Amino acid sequence: MAKSKPGKLHGTRNDLGANARETSVSVLNAVLADSIDLTNAARMAHWTVRGAQFAALHELFGTFYDDLAAVTDDIAERVVQLGGTPEGTTQAVGERSRLPAYPAGLRAGMDHVTALADRYAMLAKAVRAGIDATDEAGDADTADLLTGYSRTLDKALWMLEAHLEGA
Structure with a gap:
């Protein structure tokens, strides 16, 4: 799982120091x-x-990718x-994602729930x-953006884990 390499920053009037911006860009690209x-x-x-929960899971997964796309x-x-x-091309994502490859052969609802969780x-x-x-680098705004994202991820994880209880 490769980590994002810090690239050369473009000029900006943003008053954050170069270290804060470089740290944040690296974290954000990862x-x-x-x-x-x-x-x-x-x-x-x-x-x-x-499977039996097709309709509910199909809708839930759609909500998840809509939420992820926005953030x-x-x-x-x-x-x-x-x-x-931003390093968001298909090639960059394939090279840099730290997540394991998603199993292409999954069909059963609970298998998808487990893999996503x-x-x-x-x-x-x-x-x-x-x-x-x-935050340590001095970029409170990026830390705040990521804090909101953390809540979104935790909520989705809670929803997924609720489906797994008793399974």
């Missing part, structure tokens, strides 16, 4: 790759889920605000580490 990967995993689950846009835009370049937990942990890193 989270961006993971988030796009998780978005695609949620889409795959949405498209391929089967992914915020993350990429924050990278640009800090003078960086594992990945949501991993990303939530990485986002919390990013909160600490960006």
Whole structure:
């Protein structure tokens, strides 16, 4: 699982110091790759889920990828605000995502729930580490963005784990 490499920052009038901006861009690009990967995993689950809970899970997974897409846009835009370049191409995501590859052959609803829960937990942990890193670097706004994202991830994880209880 490759980590994002810090790139050259573009000029900006943003008054954060270069270290804070470089740290935040690096953290954000790593989270961006993971988030796009998780978005695609949620889409795959949405498209391929089967079983007794099809309707509920199909709708839930659709909600997940809509929520992820919105925050992914915020993350990429924050990278640009800090003078960086978002690394969100398919190739960059494939190279940089820290999440394990989503199993393409899953069909059963609870198998998708388990696979997504594992990945949501991993990303939530990485986002919390990013909160600490960006806060320590002096970028309270990026830490705040990631804090909101952490709550979104935790809520989705809770919903997934609720489906797994007793399974």
